[in-house]
Amino acid sequence: MKKHNYSAGPCILPQEVFEKSAQAILNFNNSGLSLLEISHRSDDFVAVIEEARALVIELLGLEGKGYKALFLSGGASLEFLMIPYNLMKENGKAAYLDTGTWASGAIKEAKIFGETVVVASSKDKNYNYIPKGYSIPADADYFHCTSNNTIFGTQMKEFPSVDIPLVCDMSSDIFSRTLDFSKFDIIYAGAQKNMGPAGTTLVVIKEEVLGKTGRTIPSMLDYEKHIKAESMYNTPPVFPIYASLLTLQWLKKLGGIAAIEKLNNAKAALLYAEIDRNPLFRGSAVAEDRSTMNVTFLLNNEAHTPIFDAMWAEAGISGLSGHRSVGGYRASMYNALPLESVQVLVDVMKALESKV
Amino acid sequence: MKKHNYSAGPCILPQEVFEKSAQAILNFNNSGLSLLEISHRSDDFVAVIEEARALVIELLGLEGKGYKALFLSGGASLEFLMIPYNLMKENGKAAYLDTGTWASGAIKEAKIFGETVVVASSKDKNYNYIPKGYSIPADADYFHCTSNNTIFGTQMKEFPSVDIPLVCDMSSDIFSRTLDFSKFDIIYAGAQKNMGPAGTTLVVIKEEVLGKTGRTIPSMLDYEKHIKAESMYNTPPVFPIYASLLTLQWLKKLGGIAAIEKLNNAKAALLYAEIDRNPLFRGSAVAEDRSTMNVTFLLNNEAHTPIFDAMWAEAGISGLSGHRSVGGYRASMYNALPLESVQVLVDVMKALESKV
Numbered sequence: 110m111k112k113h114n115y116s117a118g119p120c121i122l123p124q125e126v127f128e129k130s131a132q133a134i135l136n137f138n139n140s141g142l143s144l145l146e147i148s149h150r151s152d153d154f155v156a157v158i159e160e161a162r163a164l165v166i167e168l169l170g171l172e173g174k175g176y177k178a179l180f181l182s183g184g185a186s187l188e189f190l191m192i193p194y195n196l197m198k199e200n201g202k203a204a205y206l207d208t209g210t211w212a213s214g215a216i217k218e219a220k221i222f223g224e225t226v227v228v229a230s231s232k233d234k235n236y237n238y239i240p241k242g243y244s245i246p247a248d249a250d251y252f253h254c255t256s257n258n259t260i261f262g263t264q265m266k267e268f269p270s271v272d273i274p275l276v277c278d279m280s281s282d283i284f285s286r287t288l289d290f291s292k293f294d295i296i297y298a299g300a301q302k303n304m305g306p307a308g309t310t311l312v313v314i315k316e317e318v319l320g321k322t323g324r325t326i327p328s329m330l331d332y333e334k335h336i337k338a339e340s341m342y343n344t345p346p347v348f349p350i351y352a353s354l355l356t357l358q359w360l361k362k363l364g365g366i367a368a369i370e371k372l373n374n375a376k377a378a379l380l381y382a383e384i385d386r387n388p389l390f391r392g393s394a395v396a397e398d399r400s401t402m403n404v405t406f407l408l409n410n411e412a413h414t415p416i417f418d419a420m421w422a423e424a425g426i427s428g429l430s431g432h433r434s435v436g437g438y439r440a441s442m443y444n445a446l447p448l449e450s451v452q453v454l455v456d457v458m459k460a461l462e463s464k465v
Numbered sequence: 466m467k468k469h470n471y472s473a474g475p476c477i478l479p480q481e482v483f484e485k486s487a488q489a490i491l492n493f494n495n496s497g498l499s500l501l502e503i504s505h506r507s508d509d510f511v512a513v514i515e516e517a518r519a520l521v522i523e524l525l526g527l528e529g530k531g532y533k534a535l536f537l538s539g540g541a542s543l544e545f546l547m548i549p550y551n552l553m554k555e556n557g558k559a560a561y562l563d564t565g566t567w568a569s570g571a572i573k574e575a576k577i578f579g580e581t582v583v584v585a586s587s588k589d590k591n592y593n594y595i596p597k598g599y600s601i602p603a604d605a606d607y608f609h610c611t612s613n614n615t616i617f618g619t620q621m622k623e624f625p626s627v628d629i630p631l632v633c634d635m636s637s638d639i640f641s642r643t644l645d646f647s648k649f650d651i652i653y654a655g656a657q658k659n660m661g662p663a664g665t666t667l668v669v670i671k672e673e674v675l676g677k678t679g680r681t682i683p684s685m686l687d688y689e690k691h692i693k694a695e696s697m698y699n700t701p702p703v704f705p706i707y708a709s710l711l712t713l714q715w716l717k718k719l720g721g722i723a724a725i726e727k728l729n730n731a732k733a734a735l736l737y738a739e740i741d742r743n744p745l746f747r748g749s750a751v752a753e754d755r756s757t758m759n760v761t762f763l764l765n766n767e768a769h770t771p772i773f774d775a776m777w778a779e780a781g782i783s784g785l786s787g788h789r790s791v792g793g794y795r796a797s798m799y800n801a802l803p804l805e806s807v808q809v810l811v812d813v814m815k816a817l818e819s820k821v
Contacts, residue, residue: 112497116504119703127490127499134487141468143483145662145708148472148784182538182664183685186699190683218683301700306501308538308664308702327546327574329539343542344657346664347475348704352501428504 113450116428117259117403117441118281119301126305126355126445133351144351149344154351158340161354165311168357168365169290179312179332179340180350185280185299187330188310189215192276192295193222195332196251198322204228204249204273208265209236209258210434211278219253228252235435236261238395249273250322251294257282259302260432262405262439263398268292274318282402283311284360285444286370294318302402303444305353308346360444369444376442376451377401383455387462389413393435407437413465420464421457429454469806472784473615473759473797474637475657482661482711482801489707500707505700510707514696517710521667524713524721525646535668535688535696536706541636541655543686544666545571548632548651549578551688552607554678560584560605560629564621565592565614566790567634575609584608591791592617595754605629606678607650613638615658616788618750618761618795624648630674638758639667640716641800642726650674658758659800661709664702716800725800732798732807733757739811743818745769749791763793769821776820777813785810 114121130144137144138153147154158180165178181187192215197203201223205216207230219225226249229240236258245252251274257264259281268275274294283298290296294315301307312332319333328334328342335342363369381399384390384406393405408414421429431437440454470477486500493500494509503510514536521534537543548571553559557579561572563586575581582605585596592614601608607630613620615637624631630650639654646652650671657663668688675689684690684698691698719725737755740746740762749761764770777785787793796810 114498114502116502119502119505119700121502122499127501130501131487131490134483134490142470142783143478145483145486146470146472146475146477149475149663182540182702183543184538184699187539187685190685214684218685221681221683299700306704307505307700308705325577327577328570329543329546329574343540344475344655344663346538346702346705348662348708349664349702352704427498 111425113424113426113453114428114446115426115440115442115450115454117432117439118299118443119307120441120443121445122305122352122356123359123445125359126352129355130348130352144348149341149347154347157351157354158345161350161357162340164354164357164361165313168284168360169313171290171313174291175315175317177314177316177336179314179335180345180353181310181312181335181340182308182346184310185211185278185297186214188278188297188312189218190221191330191332192251192253193219194324194326194330195319196274196276196295196322197222198250199324201250201322202226202246202248204245204252206240206243206252206254207232208239208255208263209261211258211280212255215253215255215278236263237393239263239265239398245269245271245273247272251276253277257400257402259403259441260434262394262400262403262435264400264402266398282400284366284369285373285402287366300349300353303356305356306349308349309353372448373401373442373444376446376448377404379448379451379455380404380440380442383458387458389462389465390458393437402442404440404442405431405435405437406440413461416465417457417461420461421454424453424457426454426457467781469780469782469809470784470802471782471796471798471806471810473788473795474655474799475663476797476799477801478661478708478712479715479801481715482708485711486704486708490704500704505697505703510703513707513710514701517706517713518696520710520713520717521669524640524716525669527646527669530647531671531673533670533672533692535670535691536701536709537666537668537691537696538664538702540666541567541634541653542570544634544653544668545574546577547686547688548607548609549575550680550682550686551675552630552632552651552678553578554606555680557606557678558582558602558604560601560608562596562599562608562610563588564595564611564619565617567614567636568611571609571611571634592619593749594751595619595621601625601627601629603628607632609634613756613758615759615797616790618748618756618759618791619754620756620758622754638756640722640725641729641758643722656705656709659712661712662705664705665709728804729757729798729800732802732804733760735804735807735811736760736796736798739814743814745818745821746814749793758798760796760798761787761791761793762796769817772821773813773817776817777810780809780813782810782813
């Protein structure tokens with residue numbers, strides 16, 4: 110049976126990524142060697158990481174604008190501390206927007222390094238909205254926000270204009286929608302949503318913001334060292350980077366971010382329309398801040414839970430359970446999830462309505 | 466043509482690891498889903514990481530001795546700073562043995578955190594031997610050494626007995642030889658030699674040595690947090706961990722470390738005997754400290770280089786060029802390299818002797 114994979118991440122990737130990456134493990138570039146056993150300094154792998162880095166810059170529309178792309182490891186959680194290490198001056202301060210679990214995780218790490226101003230928080234309503242109308246201290250060393258909140262199903266639709274470096278954790282919606290990416294000075298994202306499998310972290314940096322803190326930064330946490338080493342300061346996570354390249358190539362072939370955005374909007378429109386129409390369900394996030402990537406919703410009558418759960422499982426849907434801090438359901442609809450899978454879920458929701 | 470892969474790392478892995486991991490990318494555990502698209506919190510993946518962690522402890526003979534195994538990311542280079550962060554007291558000091566490029570990289574990071582005593586160094590002879598007879602300050606917070614020096618082809622045959630925590634970077638010889646691993650308090654190793662593909666780092670920790678520094682440790686650098694989260698503090702590098710599990714399963718089936726040690730000793734004996742017998746060659750490292758993993762050797766007459774290089778390439782040998790800081794050749798003979806591949810190299814060396 111065809112599976113409809115709504116996993117919040119690691120998540121569905123294009124089928125051709127699975128096929129080509131499996132093939133590369135058996136025989137990479139027809140070399141007679143596995144991708145897993147070649148040197149990361151070999152011509153074949155250097156070509157992979159260089160193409161991946163260039164493709165990121167191209168897809169984000171950042172060519173010729175002073176940005177470098179890095180494929181690091183450690184996950185977005187390691188960036189939580191690399192950001193203050195690289196941007197917060199000794200005795201300086203940073204400004205953060207608190208929109209959920211990951212934003213507050215980033216805030217926690219920043220506090221270890223210095224004064225951390227939380228400009229606004231939606232914690233009062235279990236993060237079901239994006240705060241607006243906050244002011245950002247002009248003397249902060251940078252402003253940090255989280256573009257999409259995987260757990261709570263909210264997404265920033267606008268970003269503040271600031272004169273200080275703008276840093277954004279885009280782990281769960283990078284490459285999903287068109288934005289003016291040149292507004293941002295550092296963008297980072299764990300690969301395991303729209304970019305590839307778990308095991309590598311993308312960091313896109315406007316070089317001019319670095320080197321201003323006066324801190325001694327441990328080598329592995331120093332963006333300047335990683336840039337100088339062309340993202341090969343030490344052995345990089347070879348396979349996750351290769352599978353990410355395949356995913357980026359797939360996206361480019363499809364027409365890039367503008368093309369996938371149309372599909373993502375269609376998927377979101379279809380599912381939110383059903384949530385709003387179907388009297389059995391309600392959305393968790395406030396309407397204006399709803400995420401196109403992670404749709405969080407609840408049954409109005411919890412007694413319907415066992416029957417609904419059995420119905421979607423029977424339809425081949427997996428990964429639909431909500432995060433424990435919100436409950437209910439979460440449909441994660443990353444780039445590679447087809448519209449057809451959303452239709453299957455909507456049909457199950459309608460079938461539940463007829464049944465109960 | 467069959468390839469004889471002498472790559473220094475990432476390196477040859479068992480053929481069954483390539484086959485089984487490629488299959489898991491297409492259909493994992495017959496679930497209809499790829500290993501790359503499932504949640505790291507799914508039962509199927511939790512079983513993988515738990516088995517891998519247990520197998521490490523079992524293969525090292527550390528069951529019931531207070532150790533925990535973690536699969537982190539960032540590479541051994543990230544451990545260079547995690548070690549002092551977790552073990553060096555505020556205003557404390559650490560002791561290091563300098564046996565090569567990676568040891569000195571670890572020393573450089575430790576110096577950021579506090580007083581770092583280098584108890585001995587073989588830098589005077591381009592690291593071609595392992596210092597002996599040094600003394601370790603009894604009041605250091607820990608002693609750090611590197612068991613095998615990939616670049617220079619030296620290997621520690623004995624380890625000092627100390628009353629302070631003993632920390633060892635075993636990146637390039639873990640699981641290759643029997644040792645009393647319970648002498649060590651922290652062992653770490655990048656996966657990409659004997660354990661799996663690039664992208665995960667093994668850290669084996671005797672829990673009782675943690676929590677004594679008084680430092681505020683950023684979450685992602687804190688071993689106690691990783692242990693508490695059972696090696697899933699954040700999304701782990703799923704594929705590299707799975708391929709590592711397959712490699713550990715292969716080793717166990719083969720008879721564990723004692724069995725592979727016999728094979729590794731046979732390979733090393735075969736190649737070193739030829740280096741010592743053949744008048745065209747000489748070894749780089751002093752005899753008593755020669756590594757069984759990385760055999761470094763030189764042509765006595767550099768004019769033979771082009772002909773020798775053409776001969777081994779023609780025999781299907783790859784990855785034999787030495788590191789730029791030593792020159793000549795480096796035959797990396799990790800666990801998965803068969804004795805047959807070593808015989809092919811020895812035959813080429815003999816053929817060169819007949820030819821010139």
